[in-house]
Amino acid sequence: MPLQQELPASNVHPMSPLAELLPPGVLAGLLRFAFGLPAPLRRLVIGRPIVLDGQRLHPEAQLLLRLQQLAGEGGRTTTPAADRTAMARSTALVAGPAIGGLAVRAVTMDGVRGRLYVPHGLADGSPLLVFYHGGGWVSGDLDSHDNLCRYLAAEAGVRVLSADYRLAPEHPFPAATDDARTAFEWAAAHADELGVDPARIALGGDSAGGNLAAVTALHAGPVKPVFLLLFYPAVDATARRRSRELFGNGFFLTDRQMDWFIDHYAPSLDSHADPRLSVLLAEDLSGLPPTYLATAGFDPLRDEGEAFADKLAAQGVPVVLRRHAGLFHGYANILGVGGVFREAVAEAVGALRTGLALANARQDIAETG
Structure with a gap:
């Protein structure tokens, strides 16, 4: 042993x-x-x-x-x-050279900055992934996740719209949540301008961004996302699960840092149980779309992400839960060294492609009666 x-x-x-x-x-x-x-x-x-x-x-x-x-x-x-x-x-060290074959332009979404990635030759009417970056609601921006968004767009053959929500502590909860919803609603309302099919918009994100994607899907209005792509999301600020005790020291994301992030983002303890932050605590998750949720074995967030997947499944949401047992938190950004990190993201790309294809099939069936 x-x-x-x-x-x-x-x-x-x-x-x-x-x-x-x-x-x-x-x-x-x-x-x-x-x-x-x-x-x-x-x-x-x-x-x-x-x-x-x-x-x-x-x-x-x-x-x-x-x-x-x-x-x-x-x-x-x-x-x-x-x-x-x-x-x-750190992004400059591990993200790798910028992935090409894409047209990239800045977008402003009712005050929220964004960046649109369009693979060369992709026809109008394509699906769209609205992506929210991680960083504990305190760090991260359009640049920190630029190559990840490039990879998702190029490999999945979809447009990707990265949203640069406001950060804490300058803008505490629920500012990031509000901006995430604004970005999604703007994308749905400007689908023609973006060249996307408004009936095939997915949401995705990593860590804190995964939290924002799930929360946005839960509170979506008339237009709802058709798929969720979640990398090791933070979904419960009220509990300390076993994975946090096991992996909270020595595997990049630490127990102390998790406290540090949440103290900056949601300094009021009363807000920690708010479903706009602790989406796992929402009573009804049955309206969420099909979901691919990836966790990392050596991640303090592992157990809460898997509890979220279990609750989705129990409430009838089609969900694929994938634990990458040998990896740690943040692997989706490590595209420039090694191979196992990129392989894990490639699997998520396959799930995204499948989820969007099934959404298209459901749409065709609905239109034909």
Whole structure:
């Protein structure tokens, strides 16, 4: 049986003092070099396998954590500005080169900034994915998730509209929720302008963005999303589940940071049980669309995401729950190093394509009577 290896506390972003001294391009090159080492040398770098809760951390995930440890990472974010800087720098390290084959333009949605991604040659009337970035409602922006949105658009063959909602603590709850709904409603109302089919609009997001996608779907008006694409969503601010105790230290997203994020986004304890934040607590989820929900085995958010999927299924919502047992929180943004992270996102792309195709089939059946 492989032994569990203890890792030091780490920040949610793969940042270090070294990363602040060297140009991002140099660090990205060093990362690619490390991941290109022969397997025996990589095993020497990462040490013993890490097994926890019956799961083995994937060697590529462990290598990234180990490189962070060797670089001297050990602090935690103390200010929103520092966290945003860390996220921007880490994105430059792991997101990979910008994916091409797309037309990209800025969009303004009733005061909410956005970015539209259109694969070259994609005809008008395509489906649309409205995507909300993660970052604990405190960090992240259009740039932090640019390559992920490029990947989703290019690989799924859909238009993607990324929404840059207001961040806390400058704009606490429910500002992000309000902006997320504004973006979706604007997209539905301007479908012709965007070149999309208003009957095939999906919502998606990662982490805090997954929360916003689910909340927006729950409170949608006459036009409702036809599919939900959720990467490790935060869905319950009221409970501490077992996965938070198991994986809250040493796997990027820490227990302390989760408290830090929620304290900035929703400083009032009374708001934590509000279904616009803790969507898992909503009494009726039966109106939500078919959902693909991916969790990571070594993620403090794992158990609440899976509880959300279970509740959707119990209330009759078609849902596919996929646990990537060997990965950690934030894997969807790691498209530039290793292969297992991209493979996990590729699976989600397949689910998105299938979900939108089934929505199209349902629409055709409804139109023909």
